[in-house]
Amino acid sequence: MEKINSVAILGGTHGNEFSGIYLLKKWHKHSEQISRPTLNVETLLANPKAFAANKRYLDADLNRQFRTDLLADPTLGNYEQSRAKALSLYLGSKEQPKFDFVLDLHNTTSNMGPCLLLVQQHPMYNLMAGYVKLKMPQVNISRDEDHKSKDEHHLLATMGKFGVIVEVGPQPQGCLRHDVLAWMEELTGHILDFLELYNNDQLPELPKSVEAYRFIEEVKIPLDENGERAGMVHQALEGNDFKPLKKGDPMYITFDDEVIPYQGEQTVYPNFINEAAYYDNNLAMSLSEKVTIDVYSTQ
Amino acid sequence: MEKINSVAILGGTHGNEFSGIYLLKKWHKHSEQISRPTLNVETLLANPKAFAANKRYLDADLNRQFRTDLLADPTLGNYEQSRAKALSLYLGSKEQPKFDFVLDLHNTTSNMGPCLLLVQQHPMYNLMAGYVKLKMPQVNISRDEDHKSKDEHHLLATMGKFGVIVEVGPQPQGCLRHDVLAWMEELTGHILDFLELYNNDQLPELPKSVEAYRFIEEVKIPLDENGERAGMVHQALEGNDFKPLKKGDPMYITFDDEVIPYQGEQTVYPNFINEAAYYDNNLAMSLSEKVTIDVYSTQ
The missing domain is CATH 2.20.25.160 (N-terminal domain of TfIIb)
Structure with a gap:
């Protein structure tokens, strides 16, 4: 079994989704909250200009820019197309990712509660789904576009060897709700705990199957x-x-x-x-x- | 008793508050829904550029531009400062308003339900509060800055001889909720019914007092x-x-x-x-x- 040691947590991929952005600030001050013995965790604000402008994006949705062919095309030069290339320098290419795991934090205005979005397939994600449902039964697990190859995928979360999206709502754009932030914080903590237990081969007994929703x-x-x-x-x-x-x-x-x-x-x-x-x-x-x-x- | 015959209903004073904007569209097609025998009702989208940009405003909050001294200063020339002067041409000056009643439609992301905001004082508003609570008990009535003179007031709703704000939430910015739109539609209808009954001196027996909230x-x-x-x-x-x-x-x-x-x-x-x-x-x-x-x- 492969170990998952390096983790990048990204918030503010959409600049008006505040839970992840303020959690990054919180963790910057309280880094012990996201540290685990076998993990090297880094955090980054993905779209700083969109956050400054309190908009989802300036020119184009950043979370649609990570297809391999788009990243390889230097003529695509608007702000988010450029920022995606900058992020791919930091995160590595899809072929040679620098991080074992990319966690991308999002909010929705919809009443979706805490959600784990799985966008790729691998036995590790099945175990993670079981662990998350064991620890936080109200999490909704969603599978979306997990049939696509990594190269075809346009999502930031596919820039690691592994990666998932944490999506939590309801929260208006440009607004910060305590309950929504707390759900994101708890779910992120369970994911980091899972990776730690996975690395140490110490996962508890998990439910044999869990319910999910496929797009x-x-x-x-x-x-x-x-x-x-x-x-x-x-x-x-x-x-x-x-x-x-x-x-x-x-x-x-x-x-x-x-x-x-x-x-x-x-x-x-x-x-x-x-x-x-x-x-x-x-x-x-x-x-x-x-x-x-x-x-x-x-x- | 003065009659109240000419009514201007404005929506989209903030461009990302969609209930009023889409109700204007609805009433443009179904004008019978806002017509009453003694009333001449006109509607106007207050901040079209902010709506097109899906923002509250482009340069400055339009609903803070209607103080008499601001309207008299031609050097204040950003978009909303200019639009406020354009609206004051349409609505008349505070001294010589062209409309007897200005109704300004707003949304909030807060869980305020349907609200009637009274920003001026006059016995007519007390009767309106009683009528609205009689017909729609869940309405919250709020009094705000009603001690200010009209000239000092920066709110669009003070540009008529009379005027109120209808404020309804919760609704995320740039989003349209059926329940929130329906509340705004119902409350606006009760206000128009009230004006019609007031003009005809046919108000029903009202509660002697109603509860309100003062800022x-x-x-x-x-x-x-x-x-x-x-x-x-x-x-x-x-x-x-x-x-x-x-x-x-x-x-x-x-x-x-x-x-x-x-x-x-x-x-x-x-x-x-x-x-x-x-x-x-x-x-x-x-x-x-x-x-x-x-x-x-x-x-």
Whole structure:
């Protein structure tokens, strides 16, 4: 079994997601809170200009810039495209990562609670999912784009040998909630504890399987003939991230007061419901299906 | 009794407060929803460039530009200072307003529910408070800066002969919640109904007195020696807008995990708790005291 010794924790990949940014400040002062005997942990503010501007990004979403071909193209020169290349100097290439583990901290305006987003596949992630659910049962575990090769992946969390995203909400952009920060702090602590126990081959007995949600697709808000939003998420669905949405359930309401129900045959589990950052692209939410992670699987 | 016939409804005074902006769009298509026999109602998007940029403002807070001396100073020329002068051409001067009533629609990220903010004094507002509480008991009525003369007032809502602010939350910036929009729509409808009944001298019997909250002061988040925020609103207070805060109750928690209690002798009723727009100035919340409005008072 490979050891996982070097860890980079990044916050502020989106400049108006404050929990990670202020946790970095906290850990800068209280580094003992993230130190573990077998780990060398570093922290970095990923998008300092976006934080200074209190925006998600200046020119482009930083967390969509880490595909290998994009990093290799020097003509892509806006701020986040440049910052991604600077981060890849620090983190190493995907082929030769300098860190064994990259932890990327995010917030959402959606009512998703504390979430562990798995974006790659490896038996280690299955064990981590089991450990996190054992220690913090309210964590929602999500699998997204984990079929992609690392080179194809555009997420910062794929710049380590291993990596995950911690995503916690609900928190308005540019705002800091105590409960949301505390969830992120606790979940990050469990992940570091897991890595320590994993390195020492001292994991406790874990649940054999845990529940997770696998991304299916993003869906758009209803638009009018001019391409402008013609409605919003129905209040019966608002805040119900990771709860079942069945055929016929209210999904949207238009500005003509028409209720639009969910029309799919498959019961789905939406998340990122009404996420403010997705308004640019008129996205309303992501749909997921419930899956089971076999904790001791070798896949 | 003066009649109130001309009404201007403004939305998007802050460009990332979406409920009013999308209600204007809705009413543009369904104007019957805001028409009343004795009223001539117009609507206007107050800060179109801030809405296009999905920001509260471009250069300065538009809702702080309506003092008479500021409007008279042509050297104050940034975007919002200019837009305020453009709006004063449309709405008339404070001395000679073109509208009998100005209704300004706002959102907050705080858990304030539907609120009616009274920023001037007149017996008509007391009757309106009684009518609104009769029809929609969950409305919180707030009195703020109502001792100021109109000329001294910097709020857009003071540009009519009469005027109020409708403030509804919680809603993240740049986001549209069905429940929050519905509250704003209902409260606006009750205000228009009230004006119609007031004009016709047909108000129903109102409660003799209603509860309200009078602004005392804004308070700052704890800051460190560098003037940076050293903590956040404690989770025991988060979301408890308009609920009592007593001496010794947890108010803040620092990044050193120290709980800072409220130390005032007077029990207060905070609102705008952890409002994202107030981070620029490190404000944590406003404190109010509970007061009673005598609905039939002639003051």
